[in-house]
Structure formats: structure tokens, C-alpha cells
Amino acid sequence: MNLPDAGGHFGPYGGRFVPETLMPALLELEAAYRAASAAPAFWEEFHALCRNYAGRPTPLYHARRLSQKLGGAQLLLKREDLAHTGAHKINNTLGQGLLARRMGKGRLIAETGAGQHGVAVATVAALLGLEAVVYMGEEDVRRQSLNVFRMKLLGAEVRPVHAGSRTLKEAITEAFRDWVTNVATSYYLLGSVVGPHPYPMMVRDFQAIIGQEARAQALSDYGRLPDAIVACVGGGSNSLGIFHPFRDDASVRLIGVEAAGKGLDTGEHSATLGAGRPGVLHGSRSYLLQDEQGQVRPTHSISAGLDYPGVGPEHAYLKDTGRAQYVAATDAEALAAFQLLATTEGILPALEPAHAVAHAAKLAPQMGREQLLMVCLSGRGDKDMDTVAQALGVKL
Amino acid sequence: MSRAAIAHPRPLGQAFRKGRPALIAYLTVGYPDLATTRRAVPALAAAGADLIELGIPFSDPLADGATIQEASFAALEGGITPAHCLGLAAELAPQVAVPLAFMSYYNPIASYGEEAFCAQAARSGVGGLIVPDLPPEEGESLEAACARHGLELVYFLAPTSTPERLALVAKRARGFIYLVSLTGVTGARAALPAGLEEFVGRVRRAAGPKPLAVGFGVASPEQARRVAAVADGVIVGSRLLQLIKEDPTLGKVTAFVGELRRALDGMAAGKGR
Numbered sequence: 001m002n003l004p005d006a007g008g009h010f011g012p013y014g015g016r017f018v019p020e021t022l023m024p025a026l027l028e029l030e031a032a033y034r035a036a037s038a039a040p041a042f043w044e045e046f047h048a049l050c051r052n053y054a055g056r057p058t059p060l061y062h063a064r065r066l067s068q069k070l071g072g073a074q075l076l077l078k079r080e081d082l083a084h085t086g087a088h089k090i091n092n093t094l095g096q097g098l099l100a101r102r103m104g105k106g107r108l109i110a111e112t113g114a115g116q117h118g119v120a121v122a123t124v125a126a127l128l129g130l131e132a133v134v135y136m137g138e139e140d141v142r143r144q145s146l147n148v149f150r151m152k153l154l155g156a157e158v159r160p161v162h163a164g165s166r167t168l169k170e171a172i173t174e175a176f177r178d179w180v181t182n183v184a185t186s187y188y189l190l191g192s193v194v195g196p197h198p199y200p201m202m203v204r205d206f207q208a209i210i211g212q213e214a215r216a217q218a219l220s221d222y223g224r225l226p227d228a229i230v231a232c233v234g235g236g237s238n239s240l241g242i243f244h245p246f247r248d249d250a251s252v253r254l255i256g257v258e259a260a261g262k263g264l265d266t267g268e269h270s271a272t273l274g275a276g277r278p279g280v281l282h283g284s285r286s287y288l289l290q291d292e293q294g295q296v297r298p299t300h301s302i303s304a305g306l307d308y309p310g311v312g313p314e315h316a317y318l319k320d321t322g323r324a325q326y327v328a329a330t331d332a333e334a335l336a337a338f339q340l341l342a343t344t345e346g347i348l349p350a351l352e353p354a355h356a357v358a359h360a361a362k363l364a365p366q367m368g369r370e371q372l373l374m375v376c377l378s379g380r381g382d383k384d385m386d387t388v389a390q391a392l393g394v395k396l
Numbered sequence: 397m398s399r400a401a402i403a404h405p406r407p408l409g410q411a412f413r414k415g416r417p418a419l420i421a422y423l424t425v426g427y428p429d430l431a432t433t434r435r436a437v438p439a440l441a442a443a444g445a446d447l448i449e450l451g452i453p454f455s456d457p458l459a460d461g462a463t464i465q466e467a468s469f470a471a472l473e474g475g476i477t478p479a480h481c482l483g484l485a486a487e488l489a490p491q492v493a494v495p496l497a498f499m500s501y502y503n504p505i506a507s508y509g510e511e512a513f514c515a516q517a518a519r520s521g522v523g524g525l526i527v528p529d530l531p532p533e534e535g536e537s538l539e540a541a542c543a544r545h546g547l548e549l550v551y552f553l554a555p556t557s558t559p560e561r562l563a564l565v566a567k568r569a570r571g572f573i574y575l576v577s578l579t580g581v582t583g584a585r586a587a588l589p590a591g592l593e594e595f596v597g598r599v600r601r602a603a604g605p606k607p608l609a610v611g612f613g614v615a616s617p618e619q620a621r622r623v624a625a626v627a628d629g630v631i632v633g634s635r636l637l638q639l640i641k642e643d644p645t646l647g648k649v650t651a652f653v654g655e656l657r658r659a660l661d662g663m664a665a666g667k668g669r
Contacts (some may be wrong), residue, residue, distance in 0.1 A: 017529045019552065024557060177458065
């Protein structure tokens, strides 16, 4: 089944819940994307940049020592941390950057949580000669100062957002306000599979390159598909990107890992699918962490990139239909997984995919040694050194 | 609630009378506190407002500028819930002669339950709903719930709206059509955009006799007059909240609404619809 439908719905989820001012822009964007998507030259340029600029395909790495240590399934790491800018975010920004240029929009607006998407937008803006304005919650500016500096070096303007929880949610809201105001000249380059139609579809399509490569690599290197795939879920772009090309492979379990923060029972977490209920935020209907009155709840995660009360509508659909399963890992589990991967494989993952590694570490021992467990290692950990040092009580 | 306290919903169209441009006032319920809103609604009606929008505060007001954001956050800090807003409307509806509408983002309504919310809103004497993040494409079920309870669902048009969207909203909107004066968020502005008259004209040709009210950015008697020269109603919000903040005794805000009323009444009579 091809989802979303014409109105951008994945079953009861998705859609376009936006102010009227943006409706024409979303319709224009969808038409432009469909036209670009049907043009072979557009994809040729995208794939050429992915290859020659972003360093794709990223490796599918067999983590032997980690597999041995866990004593079960063979872990295969999809190394998005090795992509240019250090995370999977570049796949989407290259695609949407090309689309913005095709639409004649000279100014990119973006939000960022961990700063990885902001860096990827600033990078693509420099590459394509476009202007970039990145909104970032004040709290995230504080905990991701290195990425703020990177964005500035790349020529982007970073605007701190002081409202509310001062994290990704407010950054997205503020980016929408900018877009409402400057809709004629600006392109909103949303960084995850969230927001109004066509973003969840479009971002998924650009990120699907992760799963397309991983599927081909598994078949060519191991002669078969993995038994399970584990990926972290904040908004859900790396997970949907790796899941999507496997959606019709019924033998492959798809497992999304949300941030359980300090524990689901503490209320301080970001496990939207695990603990939320359907609602509307940032232009689409999906699961949402909200109070009884429908007010969006504050969230917590050690990882800025997962610290978001919403989740992509297609994940909501995958959860309800049972095609994917969603679990959660705490801050402490992610931190332990971070150290485990560092010491067994020489890889410092970002704290976001450290949540996926944490769940893989629980799952692998329950699987046979001949089984393949694929983990999407969506980004590298350099940006998280301050956070990790602080969590470990180390003064840098 | 006693039987006598149950008000009948007043259709929003009552605000629009021939030869009298409608003055529509927006307030965030519970800003700075519930007691102030309780006093402000009858005071604004007495000062010349023809329709009052009761804003239900929301944690993520995407379409609002700094003033209404601040008011919403303050109201939420004060513990205001949709239930308080419904209760306040029920209290106020019998006290004022003008129609009341709820302005709410979609999620608090969805969370309350569309059916339950509409039923309760109608029982509270509210005539309609204004939902800034609900375009007609997503509005079918709320429209049906409104219709079942005799509420009108107001839709928006913006300067960016295409002819197809003008036709769609003209067909689906009830009560009146809310025209966003500018591409941007709510908030007082020094000047309204140059293309305002042309925009209202385009909507008028598509919408026929449906009342058109213009909001976003309107903050002075001069601006109100300019709007009323082409539209049927003028919506003022952020400026009122600023004045309530400056003077919680409501002296400034009622004086300002009186000024707007006189500015509109002083216009050449007989602008026909």
C-alpha cells in the first residue's frame, strides 16, 4: 500500500493542520516535490551529491567484538556517523536543498535540536549558495555549543529561541512562524518525518537511501536480510529511513527505540509512542506527549535530538498496525551503551543512536549467533562530549 | 448548572449589521487571571464590541506573535483549562447581548473530544469556533460536530490563498470568514499591508454575501477604519491584551474599544453589503 494518501494521511495520522497562510505553500511544495521526484535528473543530482559529497554509501559494519561480548546475534552497524557532517541528516538536507533551489527559494529556514540538522542545513546552504537561518532552543544552544559554532562557521545565522522548554519543540514552532511571515521567499527545510504533509513523506523518501543501501549491503555481504533492525526515534527520520525499504519484508522485525529519559514512571522522558496518545502538534496528527487538557508536555532526554514530544505520523501508523514495535531506553542505558560501543569497537556514537545500541544490547543475547541484528548508527558522538563528561562527573 | 443559566447560542452573524462595521474583540481567557476576563467581557461589550472571541490558551500557539504567546503561557501558568473557558462562557453569555466565539488551537478541542466540546460550548451559549490551525481539508469532523450542536465553524483566508482556496472556504465557512490581513503571525503592527483592499475585494467576489472580518495587526482607529472601508468587521486582539496588561482596571482597554467604536461609527454610513 502506498502511503500517505492524497491528503497526506497515514491511516488516521498525518494531514495538514496549519494556518491558512501556509496551506498554499504546502500545496506548492508538494507539487514541486512530485514534479522533481518524477524527474530522473533530480535524483541523479541527489545521488551524485550523496556519493561524491556526502560519502555514501555508508558502510554496513559487522561489529564482531561487540557481538561476541553480547553473546548472541551478529550486530551490523549502518554507519551513518560516517556521512559528511557526522549524521544521517545530510541525506534529507541535500534532497530538500536541491528542491529549494529548483523552486527558486534563496533562503532556508530550519529548526534544530541536537544541532545535527542545523549543521547539515548550514552545510547544504553553503554548498548551494543559499542563505540559512536556524532556530534552536536556548537550552540546546547551551548543551550543543560546538554545533552552534559549526553552523556559524558555515555561514548560517543561529537564532536562539527563549520560549517554553527552550528545546526542539519551540525551535520548530518559531521556524513555522518565520515561514508564515516570509513564505514567498523562504523554504522551510524541516529536519524530520514530522510536520504537515508533504514533509513526513518527503523526508522519508530522502532518508530511505539508508535502508536501500543497507538492504542491498545485507544481501550482497551476507546473502540474506537481517532478522531485526533497531533504530532510535525522536521525530523518527533515521528509523523511518532505514525501516521503509524493509516494510514489505515480513521476516524483518522493525524496532524503534525512544528516549525513556530518567524512566517512564518519572514523567521525565520523550517516549511519545510508548506513553503518549494521539493529538495534533506542528501540523500533523500523531502520538503526542500531552496532559489531560491537550497541552503539550515538557519532555526530557539526555540526547537533544530525541527530546521532542511528537513523533512522525508514519511511525504512529506503523505502531498501530503492528508492523513496527516501539520500546524505550533510559539516559543511563544510553550512556552505558555509548561506553560499551566505544570500548569494544572504537566508535563513539551520538547519544541518540546510543539508545538504539542500548536496546540492541538487550535484544542480541536473546537471538541466535547466526541471526543478524542491524542497528542504525545515525550519528557520531563528537557533539556530545560535554554532555557525556558531565553525566560521568568528569570536568573537561 | 440551573436551567435558567443555560444560554442559547447566539449566531455569530448577529455581530454583522448593515451600516455598522462589526468590532470583534479577542481576549485570552485567564490573562492575567480569570477574574479579569470575567470583568473584561461585559466591559468590552458595553464599550462597543459586537462579538467577543474567548481565546483558549495553548502551549504551542503557532500562529501567534509575542503578545498572545505571552498571554497564553501566563494563562496556562495560572492553571486555565478548556473546562474553565467553557465555564466562564456559560457565566458570561447571559450577561452580554453580543455573540461569543471560542478561539482555540485544534489540539485542546481534539483532546476534550470534538463532540463533547461542541455540546458543552453550545450549552455555554457560545455561537461558534475559530480554529487557526484547522484548514477545511482537516475540518470535516469538527464541522459535523459543530453542525449537530448549532455552532458555526469559522475558516480563514490569507493573502496567499489561491482562487481554489477562496472558493473552498467560501463554501465551507459558517458565521463569517476570518481574513488574515498579512502573511505573518498575530500582533500589533504600525502599518497594514498595501494589498489589503485588493485582497478583501478578491474574497468578496468569491464569497458573495458572507460577512468578512479582517484581523492580525490591527491596532489603531485609523487601521480599523481602513479595514472597515472594505470589510464587514475588524478583529482586534494583541493590542487589547497589551492594554489589559498596562492597566488591569480595564480603563485603558475600554477607552480604546470605545475609540475604535467611534471611529467605525463615524465612517460614512450606508456602506452596503
